[in-house]
Amino acid sequence: MTAANEHVGTGTLGKAIDVLEAVAAAPEPLRFTDLLKLVDQPRGTLHRQISNLIEEGLLSVRRDNSYELGLTLLKLASRAWSGNQFRAIAEPHLKRLHELTGETVHLGVLRGVEVIYLDKVESRQAVRMYSQIGNASPVYCTGVGKAALSALPDAELEKRLAAIVFKRHTETTLPDLAALRGEIAEIRASGLAFDRQEHEVGIHCVAAPIHSRDRDFVAGVSATAPAYRISMEQLTAWGPLVRETAAAIMEDMAARLGPKA
Amino acid sequence: MTAANEHVGTGTLGKAIDVLEAVAAAPEPLRFTDLLKLVDQPRGTLHRQISNLIEEGLLSVRRDNSYELGLTLLKLASRAWSGNQFRAIAEPHLKRLHELTGETVHLGVLRGVEVIYLDKVESRQAVRMYSQIGNASPVYCTGVGKAALSALPDAELEKRLAAIVFKRHTETTLPDLAALRGEIAEIRASGLAFDRQEHEVGIHCVAAPIHSRDRDFVAGVSATAPAYRISMEQLTAWGPLVRETAAAIMEDMAARLGPKA
């Protein structure tokens, strides 16, 4: 649980999404009463909300009366992905970076205090794709997340930093704000962010920030590799390539989305 | 456009989903006025609905004021996929079928008059995964779709058939209800459905139906291959394997979801 589910739904729609997010965030199946405890709503209300969600195919009921997210979401997400403009622009650059490094390449965008992975390129498709794309990870322990943070204007950065809840994932996870601030300073200086097995043991990466002209949109690209096979030196050596990829994506964005709104 | 967007949203939530589906179904970018024509709502109302959707991250605005689906959908769909019980049960069986045939294996569930692909197993990952999973195709021109239809109780089948709008995708696409009814009879007899390049030229498949005990849930598995490499004879020869896979999935469902609700 990151701070992501402290989302306060506004309006009828917001409440509905809150229910979906509660179901999404739960590590184990939820039944009616479990949900009732999670979302702060009266029984009658929640019951009707759930009915509506089921009606729309956003939620469905299992045999044991627990809930799971519905197929409508898959259908919509499939279109959200293929129709995403930023992803389409970045795609060829990701492929190129993959060809140059031979390793897995990720594209992620910053949203609140988490990173949502928009795309992934890897050759040996050992891992299933859906398990990564759309996946949300905390900012402070991913290369893409830290890179994205570094690209924010100071005022905005402070707001986001304040919202982070630190949780130790591995031995090397940044423990607190002070450590994160230190890293961000370094990232701003070098234009590169490293994840030194901070999210998952055995996995490290180099990442570079991507941002729109006015920095209201920030994202990142990374090259990720298993630590046993790729050394930190090798990772560092890829730094310039990753930075160039990010730069190329930004150029393309500027060119294809008009000089500026 | 299939009959899918004749969805009539009920309640506030339904209207919101209608807007999302309109954006999802559009082949080209929509601006405010375009959307206004598609969803039948007064300007002020639509405007506020859009604001709410944007607020929740379900929609976002491009530089040119056209809309695209938001990242929240990716995040939720990622969980919808990994948490889906049916998919999890079917997964090992799909892998086994893939190993036996060496070809691409699909799992799809019936929803209204379309099939939504829930999973896909293939070795050479030439095609991007998101382009298939979550993808919705018409029932009448896919193996999985026809297999699923054949498993419906008659009353339900008739309702669905009535809602189908036939559109010719290829030379061999079933042209009308009569043709489809004929096929369904055959599928019921043999337990196997074929897609003879009816959806896409050069691609054909064998599929078998999957259903829950009371048939309120129907789906299908298929083995798909390019026509230039795999003959109809070979496809037919795989039939029993596909049927066995479907049977194994149903057994697993019965065992893991309780003898019956």
Added chain:
DNA sequence: AATTGAGTTCCACATAATGGAACTTAAGAG
């Protein structure tokens, strides 16, 4: 048979969505 807890239905009430109209911008024509 009695008790508890889960899940569902109902309805007077209040909140939140509605939609008409007025208001800004932005684009095109004369």
Added chain:
DNA sequence: CTCTTAAGTTCCATTATGTGGAACTCAATT
């Protein structure tokens, strides 16, 4: 450069819609 038309946005009285307390059903447990 001003006029005109169209696109996009805001406002607010009206009303429809969602709300939530309480009563109810159903199943499991003792």
